[in-house]
Amino acid sequence: MALDGIFLKCLTDELSQALVGCRVEKIYQPSRDELVFAFRTTSGVKRLFLSARADGARVHITNMPPENPDKPPMFCMLLRKRLSAARLVEIRRVALERIAQFVFSATNDLGDEVTYSLIAEIMGRRSNLILVQDGKIVDAIKRIDFTTSSVRQVLPGEKYVYPPGQDKMDIFHTPAQTVQAALDASQKPPAKAAMDVIMGISPVVAREFAGGLTVRELLEYASHPQPFVLLENERAFDFTFLPVRQYGDLVQMKTYDTFSELLDFYYFERERRARTRQRAHDLFVHVTSLCERAHRKALNREKELADCADKDRLRLWGDLISANMYNLQKGSLFYDLQDFYTGEPVRIPADPALTPAQNAQKYYKEYRKKQVAEKMLTGFIRDAHDEAEYLETVLDAIERAESGSDISAIRRELADGGFLKRKNAREKAPKPLGPLQFVCDGGLTALVGRNNVQNDRLTLKEARKNDIWLHTKDFPGSHVILQTGGVSPSEQALHDAAVLAAFHSKGSSSSNVAVDYTAVRNVKKPSGAKPGKVIYTDYKTLFVTPTLEEAERLKKQ
Incomplete structure (x- = not known):
């Protein structure tokens, strides 16, 4: 994982353009270490996701709707009281440290203007989200007392102190020739020397110096960054802000329009499966x-x-x-x-x-x-x-x-x-939960059942007779309904819906998955059959290879 200081700078620059000046509309706390702020912008609602999880600390705009627990945690209620309707006035950084400070202008109970800072410390297992007012800690998503750390306590009422900084060079404020000279003078291998000398770079970036990357080139990439995700066998395993050459042809690089979109993709599948498996x-x-x-x-x-x-x-x-x-x-x-x-x-x-x-x-x-x-x-x-x-x-x-x-x-x-x-x-x-919704070619809506009971309800009660029903031939999976609105769907729309059926099945990681499709009127439930069990006639078969990217594309349309 490469959310280093330079990557965070690129990310916060992007967030500043999208969110500064906007007001907080809603605040959620989907899980113990995660927050979602919904901002009202000129282009609609944008959600800022903040995580202090040890294995996934980050901040970015997300397109994933947040899960809203029935009873909000205490920290969430505190944030709602202090920051509801607050305006985000600035996003600050501390050099190239992995710290982002979101500065809000709010109004207290007396009508006076108050400034709060929500500080995201992205530091592995020591990651935290801390609300600060006038230099004092209001509260934190993780309270740290002396039994946890004898160096730095994070408790309500304590003075906020930044974590100890790194004694390294900031390429944005140090001449390139000075940084390059320090690298050249080091007796260590290039990658280790880069990690010791340059602030805010991850191991994957440091290893590029072994392949000939110079400080001037790094500064150029950091000044004009691109969101890159690294894939091996179509599985994302790392990301960064510059093209990576160290792996040669063994990996593929994919670019995204924004750093937030990259992080949304990278963490979505990994965390969704990890979280639901745990629960x-x-x-x-x-x-x-x-x-x-x-x-x-x-x-x-x-x-x-x-x-x-x-x-x-x-x-x-x-x-x-x-x-x-x-x-x-x-x-x-x-x-x-x-x-x-x-x-x-x-x-x-x-x-x-x-x-x-x-x-x-x-x-x-x-x-x-x-x-x-x-x-x-x-x-x-x-x-x-x-x-x-x-x-x-x-x-x-x-x-x-x-x-x-x-x-x-x-x-x-x-x-x-x-x-x-x-x-x-x-x-x-x-x-009852609603089905997952996607948009296929031609603007046709595809509905995907989440479980067997919903599959029955979707296919047998809610779908119209002329809608198209799809299901994988050889794997258990969701029922998919392509709502036709009385028109014949295009081949691309059928392909899109078939990809959804394959992706939401046991065959999601397989190639050339067979997906049967037929009109809903040809689908029946045998008497006494268990939930989700149906029989169907007069069907055709498509063969598709599902990918997360394609499923996400259909969700975002």
Whole structure:
């Protein structure tokens, strides 16, 4: 991760142009270490995302709608009281340190103008978001007392002191030849020397000096930066403000229009999956266990079913004994008879304690027992496979869940199906989540179900008969409805919707994913089927390779 001092300078310059002079409309705290400020601008609402997470501290404009907890945390309520309707007047930096200071002009309860600073310290596990007034700390998203740090406490009422600075050279305020001379004089490898001498660069930038990057070139790139993300096998692993040559052809570089857009892309997939996995870990383990049990149940029943394969032979033996009753005697260990159908000799085991008629009835009884067992086992196996298939779709939904609300909806679905005990029998049903919305070619809206219950509602109740229904052929995944409005969608619109179906499925990382599509009128739900299970006819198939970039493009249109 390369959110270094120079990158932060580029980012805050961009944020200043977009947000300075705008007023705060809403403030959210989606999680313990994250804030979202909604600003009213001339071009609409823009959301400023601030994070103090150790593995993802950053500030940038985001297009992702924030999750708003039912009960806001105390720090969020404090910010709402102090900064609601406040105007952002300036974004300051401290040299090339990873510190951004957002200065607000607000009005207190007496109507007097008050200045607040929300200071974002982006420093790994020591990252923090601190509200300061007149040099004193009002509060922080992370309070640091003497038990945590003997050097610097961050507590309400304490004087705010900047973290210790780096004794390095700022390329914007130090002559390039002076910085270059310090590098040339170092006895260390170029990358290590650059890290020791130059303020505000990350290891990925420092390694470029080993490939011949000069201080003047670095200054030129920093003065005219471009947002670059580095990808390996289409997975983003780093980002920076200059073109990177150290990896050669092993990685791809992708540029973005803004630094905020880059960070939104880089962190979205990584943090979404990490956060939902953390929230849903116990649920995922529970459903995985249920799924494995269903597979084992099916396997055991199939073994029992295999034991019924000889039932017709038992009936034949009973028929042969009955037909030859007059030639058979009690006390025999076996009967040597001739098969009706093949003419081949057949030796049939017999119980010497039973008469021939009793031996025949014994085989008829065993035949009927296995006949009934076969019918029951076939149903059990079908039910076990259906259950396993359903639970696979639930696991897919858990992996793709984007918020705690999604996880809650999945828990309720499992409880309704008897797969999970309810925490509170009197618990009020949450408001149903809306489907994910995208815009395909021609301005057609595509709706994507978040879970099986919503898939049913979307396909069977909300979609119109002439809308297009899409689903991956070979993977569990979401139902996708392309709303046609009575017009025939273009091939590109169908392709866009198919990409969404593939992306929101277990096959999201696969290539050439088969996606079936048909009119909604051709989709039916079998009687008694579990949530999300449908059958469809008169369909066609598209093959697409889903990517996060394409899914994001459709979301942002």
